[in-house]
Amino acid sequence: MGVAITLRGVSRAHGSTKALDEVSLEFAAGGATALMGHSGAGKSTLLQVIGGMDLPDSGEIRIDGHALPRRGLDAHRRRVGFVFQRFHLLPALSALDNVLAPLLPYRVGFDRKARARELLKAVGLAERERALPSELSGGQQQRVAIARALIGRPPLLLADEPTGNLDSATGQEIVDLLLGLREQYGMTMLIATHNPELAATCDRLVRLADGRVTGDDLVSPAPDVLDRIGRLG
Ligand SMILES: Nc1ncnc2c1ncn2[C@@H]1O[C@H](COP(=O)(O)OP(=O)(O)OP(=O)(O)O)[C@@H](O)[C@H]1O
Ligand SMILES: [Mg+2]
Numbered sequence: 001m002g003v004a005i006t007l008r009g010v011s012r013a014h015g016s017t018k019a020l021d022e023v024s025l026e027f028a029a030g031g032a033t034a035l036m037g038h039s040g041a042g043k044s045t046l047l048q049v050i051g052g053m054d055l056p057d058s059g060e061i062r063i064d065g066h067a068l069p070r071r072g073l074d075a076h077r078r079r080v081g082f083v084f085q086r087f088h089l090l091p092a093l094s095a096l097d098n099v100l101a102p103l104l105p106y107r108v109g110f111d112r113k114a115r116a117r118e119l120l121k122a123v124g125l126a127e128r129e130r131a132l133p134s135e136l137s138g139g140q141q142q143r144v145a146i147a148r149a150l151i152g153r154p155p156l157l158l159a160d161e162p163t164g165n166l167d168s169a170t171g172q173e174i175v176d177l178l179l180g181l182r183e184q185y186g187m188t189m190l191i192a193t194h195n196p197e198l199a200a201t202c203d204r205l206v207r208l209a210d211g212r213v214t215g216d217d218l219v220s221p222a223p224d225v226l227d228r229i230g231r232l233g
Helices: 043-051 095-103 112-122 138-149 168-185 223-232
Strands: 005-014 017-027 032-036 058-063 080-084 156-160 188-192 204-209 212-218
Touching: 005 043, 017 043, 017 058, 017 212, 032 043, 032 168, 043 080, 043 156, 043 188, 080 138, 095 112, 095 138, 112 138, 138 168, 156 168, 168 188
Parallel strands: 032 188, 032 204, 080 156, 156 188
Antiparallel strands: 005 017, 005 058, 204 212
16 A cells, blocks of 8 residues: 655755745655746755655654654665656666565565565566667667656655656556556655646646745646546546
8 A cells, every 4th residue: 555645844955046945745555746947946856755765844744643753764675666857777777686686685575586476567668678778679678767766666656757757658558567667566656757748648737946845736637537437428
């Protein structure tokens, strides 16, 4: 299951720049939210403070009701999967080994290769587990990066412009894949994107400008509603 996230008055400044300025937001467990806003609006900063990779200067972040501590965030980070614009695959490792890489420092109580293969299958790359990143297209490399982000079964997936390096058709495939994986695994998803079409396929759209929330809307109707609309039409 996904986690619920609450931010109350979260601020983060870099010098005189307010990257986040008193941001208060709630994200329901299992929801998929798109974050939009101009370059410098604070999208990446928001993902980083929620993911425990950066600390807010003030305000509070709660995950399932528990305030994130200011120290000892490792346990939190282990429950977060990250997907980036640049896929950041390790070039000398096969697709399978890239998916396994996050588990290297840990003892785990499950069959790690079986899980990595299950995830490569879920992202449509079952046949390419031995391929090196250089032998894969951009969209395929991002699929490997998504499988890698999910290897620890994170209840929270943060994606920072996951389609930024892809053409629009491939980008839409990646977002559809993410939404399908959310159905399957139930994690809460936050996706920073500049693409309004991709954002419209999430179930909520939050807009940021200059570190502040300027819009917050539910977007596409649920699939069952679409079904009904289709039947009526
Ligand atoms: N490490 C840093 N040092 C100084 N300023 C920073 C740092 N990180 C972010 N900023 C500033 O904070 C503001 C918010 O940056 P952020 O990266 O969150 O924006 P963004 O919405 O992700 O933009 P983009 O769409 O370009 O990725 C910007 O003005 C940026 O220059
Ligand atoms: Mg950014």
